[in-house]
Amino acid sequence: MENPTPEIPPTMKALVYESKDTGITLNTVPTPKVHPGAVLCKVLASYISAGIGERLGPSAGPVFLTHPIPMIPGVYSIGRVVAIGPDTTKLTVGQLVLIDPFVRGRDDSDVQILLAAFDGPTPASKKLAAEYWRNGTYAEYVRSPLENTWALDEARLCGSPSDGGLGYTIPELIAIPIFTCCYGGLRGIDLKAGETIIISPATGHFSMSAVAIANAIGANVTAVSRNAERLKKLQEMFPLIRTVIPTGDVAKDTEAIVAGGGLADVVMDVSPPAATGSTYIESCIGALKQYGRISLMGGRMDPKLPIGFFQLMFKNLTVRGQYAYEREDVKGLIKLVESGRLPIGKKAGLPTVAEVSLEQFKDALAAAARDPGLTGFVTFVP
Incomplete structure (x- = not known):
């Protein structure tokens, strides 16, 4: 009817x-x-x-x-x-x-x-x-x-x-359309179950969605944010994730990220424009292993990526800028939510x-x- x-x-x-x-x-x-x-x-x-x-x-x-x-x-x-x-x-x-x-x-x-x-x-x-x-x-x-x-x-x-x-x-x-952007970013960088991903910053609506999706996929998540209160709530929501509060010291922050979750396969940056010039992305990239991948989805306005040519070459890193998502990503996210695996x-x-x-x-x-x-x-x- x-x-x-x-x-x-x-x-x-x-x-x-x-x-x-x-x-x-x-x-x-x-x-x-x-x-x-x-x-x-x-x-x-x-x-x-x-x-x-x-x-x-x-x-x-x-x-x-x-x-x-x-x-x-x-x-x-x-x-x-x-x-x-x-x-x-x-x-x-x-x-x-x-x-x-x-x-x-x-x-x-x-x-x-x-x-x-x-x-x-x-x-x-x-x-x-x-x-x-x-x-x-x-x-x-x-x-x-x-x-x-x-x-x-x-x-x-x-x-x-x-x-x-x-x-x-x-x-x-x-939440479904809001989650679509980061779902597209994670698919674009080909995040797999069992891999380790660093998400920074991790406590806004969009970046939190990356944490939720990566967790549902079965990845090991290290969440980086300067907001200790929100990081605590994030860990209550997703008990398996690791959290790091950056200090602004690139070397120390890199060491803390690695100590919390080991060298990572993927870094996803979802920074707002206000994060332009901050150092935590450099620390996150420094915590990547050989053949690591970098997904840039945020709104930072830095004129240059804070990583040297030699480091990119020597570690065989892949950098992918990601503007929004593809149609297949929308379809895939809807299926993931309807399956009940992504609350x-x-x-x-x-x-x-x-x-x-x-x-x-x-x-x-x-x-x-x-x-x-x-x-x-x-x-x-x-």
Whole structure:
């Protein structure tokens, strides 16, 4: 039996970023129309990143991640399909979906944007964002590219454990799209069960996801962070990991990393821009064994990698920059979560600490900014 088509209102509530001076405001705007190559989804939960209020506020400084203005922000989300385009072949109205923000050009996959976050570095990517995919998910409805809308097994993920379900609430599922980036990075560097990986820093939402995924894969994890309190919580969540607090002394920190977990096969760096110039990445790289691999996924702005040509050559090291992920990574992560081998939400010690309406957006942005680490996620529930 087909799901009934819900009535779609002509207008919707949305958070709109109109200019740096006005910041984010709550507006009533036209509801997007569905068209070929897209589906329309009702937004059920949308992740609020810690820095978005500041990044889109009047006090924001120069930014690297440019985007069209005006726009509706909002990147990682869970929704329900309410209308499908004429070329949709599998998704159906009523289906629970993950809305993937990493959009590629259909005729050139090298043209890449992050929905409502980054319009890319090229004229073609900026055109794609400005003319078609500028708006995100801080709204009641979002139009999502067909190939970026991933079906979720709602009965498995949200069903009762007595019926074979995992018992998650829909807002808890917001971890799945957030985890996708680091899952793609770990696949890109080919992390295997039994290998040792150093993850630095390891106590933010994105870097913590790398710890959770590597642990689920069966790797030996050494987590590096300057925040002792969050490292302690991380180890409570994942008792098998090792932790190291860097001091800023490269040699001593390298020695501590090796003493905690031995020479490593892989280093993954997920540093924010604020970590630019810090020394812990040098210490982590120094703890690699022969034929080690380095995955760079963070936002550091260092002009040079802190490692010498001779060290790279002598130790046969591989360095891989990783921007986002591939489509197969999204599919693989969904399967991993649906299998139950990768816990999320309360089961992983990461509940949704606040589920906030769009009308309460100022409080929501402030709550997300207070703790970008391990206590849980703040989500809009329109």
